[in-house]
Amino acid sequence: MAKLGIKDIAAISGVSPATVSRTLRNPDIVSEETRKKVMKAVEEGGYTPSRFGANLRTQKSGNIIVVMPDITNQVNAGIIRAIESEAQKAGYSILLGDTQGLAEREKHYANMAQSGQADGVLLFTFHMPFNLNKALPVLKQLPPIVNSCESIPIEGISKVMIDNIAGARTAVEHLLSLGHKRIAAVMGPRDTPSTLERLKGYETALATARIEIDEQLIIRGDYGLDSGIGAMEQLLKLRLRPTAVFCFSDDMAIGAMSVLQENGFRIPQDISIMGFDDIRYARLMTPALTTIHQPLEEIGKACIELLLEQLDGKSEQARYVELPFQLMVRQSTGPAPL
Amino acid sequence: MAKLGIKDIAAISGVSPATVSRTLRNPDIVSEETRKKVMKAVEEGGYTPSRFGANLRTQKSGNIIVVMPDITNQVNAGIIRAIESEAQKAGYSILLGDTQGLAEREKHYANMAQSGQADGVLLFTFHMPFNLNKALPVLKQLPPIVNSCESIPIEGISKVMIDNIAGARTAVEHLLSLGHKRIAAVMGPRDTPSTLERLKGYETALATARIEIDEQLIIRGDYGLDSGIGAMEQLLKLRLRPTAVFCFSDDMAIGAMSVLQENGFRIPQDISIMGFDDIRYARLMTPALTTIHQPLEEIGKACIELLLEQLDGKSEQARYVELPFQLMVRQSTGPAPL
DNA sequence: CGCAAAATTGAAAACGTTTACAGTCAACCA
DNA sequence: TGGTTGACTGTAAACGTTTTCAATTTTGCG
Known part of the structure; x- marks a missing residue:
């Protein structure tokens, strides 16, 4: 059996494609009776809406790209883990951008953002799309950004940092x-x-x-x-x-x-x-x-939070979040020798 | 200036959208003259093809999803780094799937694959879309898979393992x-x-x-x-x-x-x-x-290689790659005490 | 020079959704 | 009862590409 589309489900359940879409995205606005019919068809047909169509129509990818210098690094890994977890809750997926410190790769990721492959960017690396000279004009063309770990010296972009x-x-x-x-x-x-x-x-x-x-x-x-x-x-x-x-x-x-x-x-x-x-x-x-x-987990969470604010259009203004560090005194330090 | 589409570029350079598309994807099949015209318009207009349209048309996302139990783990991180790097070379992006060992998240990633969000799956976790009982029938509906680290006991899927x-x-x-x-x-x-x-x-x-x-x-x-x-x-x-x-x-x-x-x-x-x-x-x-x-890097590379083979349709058959481990004798082991 | 083949281009049809808009129908109110 | 509202649904138009097919131009060759 070929893969089912929304039209097939519509046909099966005797409604219009629009209603199927509504049932799936916004169940509250369809009548209970319809909802049942549609859901039945959806489940029996094993229908999963194709993201291609939806993406094109809504102009959203549902992805967030995380650009980091090295994912192998425990700090980065810890942060990205928290990010991934929070992003998923909000319905976003994480695209991994490991620059390995290479300028060419930073370009690549900048392109990805521009081509709509991601709705937002989490930036943990210094160089990047931002050739500081011509950064500001470019900035407005780019999707929402949150910057962390390595502070980019540009006004107007949200940041999550420790002091x-x-x-x-x-x-x-x-x-x-x-x-x-x-x-x-x-x-x-x-x-x-x-x-x-x-x-x-x-x-x-x-x-x-x-x-x-x-x-x-x-x-x-x-x-x-x-x-x-x-x-x-x-x-x-x-x-x-x-x-x-x-x-x-x-x-x-x-x-x-x-x-x-x-x-x-x-x-x-x-x-x-x-x-x-x-x-x-x-x-x-x-x-x-x-x-x-x-506080890696908090950093990750804060990053997503700030980004989501922008993605949801709730906040236009850049925000700056500073998280507390903490001195952990253990055994590798002691009194100076005489 | 609003964002330019392929039609705009076509209009500017006086050719059809089809030709613009060809110029970008397949430069060899357009005449040099046309190519120049189009490229000029593309650069001046700062045009980046939207992936939404292309994805929908080609039914490919250009993404590979990597499903792992914990990206914070050095082994996984090392592997995924190699994967990301190789994938990028081949024009694919990596979607991160950190299950944190949670079944619900595994479902989620399975869905992502099914909804076309990814063209292939790299599977480093045991449970997963595969409820072993009903695994086989489902398998054919899923995009190409390569399995590594945790061997899934199913015939016919490519694997990269060490002994x-x-x-x-x-x-x-x-x-x-x-x-x-x-x-x-x-x-x-x-x-x-x-x-x-x-x-x-x-x-x-x-x-x-x-x-x-x-x-x-x-x-x-x-x-x-x-x-x-x-x-x-x-x-x-x-x-x-x-x-x-x-x-x-x-x-x-x-x-x-x-x-x-x-x-x-x-x-x-x-x-x-x-x-x-x-x-x-x-x-x-x-x-x-x-x-x-x-050999983390080799594992990562092999995974991508096998997956690309499937994605490119070069190889239908499942392949099994075994990579060598190596005993590293250092100082934490010594003769048994008497 | 004339014809076949090759190279290059254009027109138009998908791809699969979402959503603005308009329409239907029942319920409700005066 | 007639009109108005509100709840629900359907129609159809996007969204931005790629690609088939056909048309046109150029080239190659006898």
Whole structure:
């Protein structure tokens, strides 16, 4: 039996296609009698409305595209999971856009949004459709956007963020309170807003404590495990080693820890390590990793919420949501050695 | 300026819509002159073909849906990343289906496939559209499917797998070779094929070594970190403790290790630990985790390849691809204590 | 040069819905 | 009773492409 269309169901149940459509989308406005007839035909025929027709007519895809630099990353994965779950409740599907940091892929996803493949965009990456110079004019052509994690410096787009500056400052202050004076920073990828913000928090905390910044103690990383390894190796070569290392991501902290332990350093007795994110592995490290907790699920939920507001046309205005971070003191940080 | 359609472009460039469509989809069949005219209009007008129209006409969505139990899991994340990347090259987009183990969500994704929202399905979860009893008849109505990770016991669907039985056997044999006799197993979620297979490998290895199975040493987990913790706690309460623990996932192994270290056990001197998967954190644990490596990227690539074959109509027949696992001996396993 | 074949184009018909609009019919009210 | 309302339903027009088929032009070749 060929696949049934709405006309077939209409014919079977003796009503018009319009009524079938109404029965399915808006049951309340058809009479009970009709509804029953139609539903019977629908079920017996195993009819599932084709989305192609509906999409074309309504000009909506029912999809939301999530653009991320790396879905393998625990932070991103955690967020997207919450997003997917909430989106589904609202009747939307999630299209995955993993840029792998490639500009060409960012273009690709921008196109997808433009061709109507998605009704809205969740943007977790910095570059992207936005060539900052010509961003604003383009912006209005694009579907609704919510930006998170990496703050895009454009007015008028909704954002969900944590206060990276304060988060980093809190981290460093924790180390300072333990008596550390030589505190290294392992940064994220060059020029991303999150890294710049966390760096600022680091600098602010040190400045407030009247400790001079030592450029040698600031290492560039990329948030990944391996860059944590590289950074730590570099730091260990220093004549004057840091007594504490603040990594801008847990992954890098985990990488750093493994280098230390391999080389016989004790954590935190010899060197304290801090991370940022509080991924689920953090508390299971030995020693458990002190870090700044990011509320991944809340971030995901907030993103969807803001986007849905725009999609439903409820809110024209951009909103900014700031979620709280939390210092998680565990065993990887301790008093500075004498 | 309102959004341009194919008719507008046709009008501007003085050709028919048909020719515009041809220029974009199939440049070779239009004359160079026409092509130039059309391209000019397309670029100046900033025209992006609407996918709605095309989808309806071609009855293809250009989407592939990936159904997974948990995208937060490193194994799944790694696989899906490869999938996304390959799919994009072939012009497909990835719809994310995270079931979170919920039956209702599995239904939902089955529907999506049926309503034409996706042209193909990549299935990494066990239950699903397939109520085994009535699975076969339904199967032919569904779009092309490739099954991976959790083997669905149905003939005629393409699969990408590793040999879980052999993998587990290899793991246990490694432990046996180190002199261990009391080897515990921490299983994955009840009744999933992968768990059952690995269990079989475990049992086979022990049987071959003429070691009797001790039910007390077989603990049920769910592949997650916490269940590794729980399992290890349970094992530590045993009167006769195991000297080695084979966890069916790295996550559980990591959980188990943290329990041991917290309680002052030395790994591997007191107890050896093995995992399965070789997630990227495995080698950074202290001690580095001995485990069975799964080729995530290759799995992802193979899945897409098989699916594309079906989508392109190249191959009607189901194919089965088996990818090699690899034993990674690291520091978490050592000779059995005396 | 003339004809067949090939290359290129256009006209028009789908594809499967949703929804504005108009129509029908029963119920209700004055 | 007649008119008005309200509830429900049907008609038909989109939505924006792709593709078949036929028409036209160009090319190739004897």
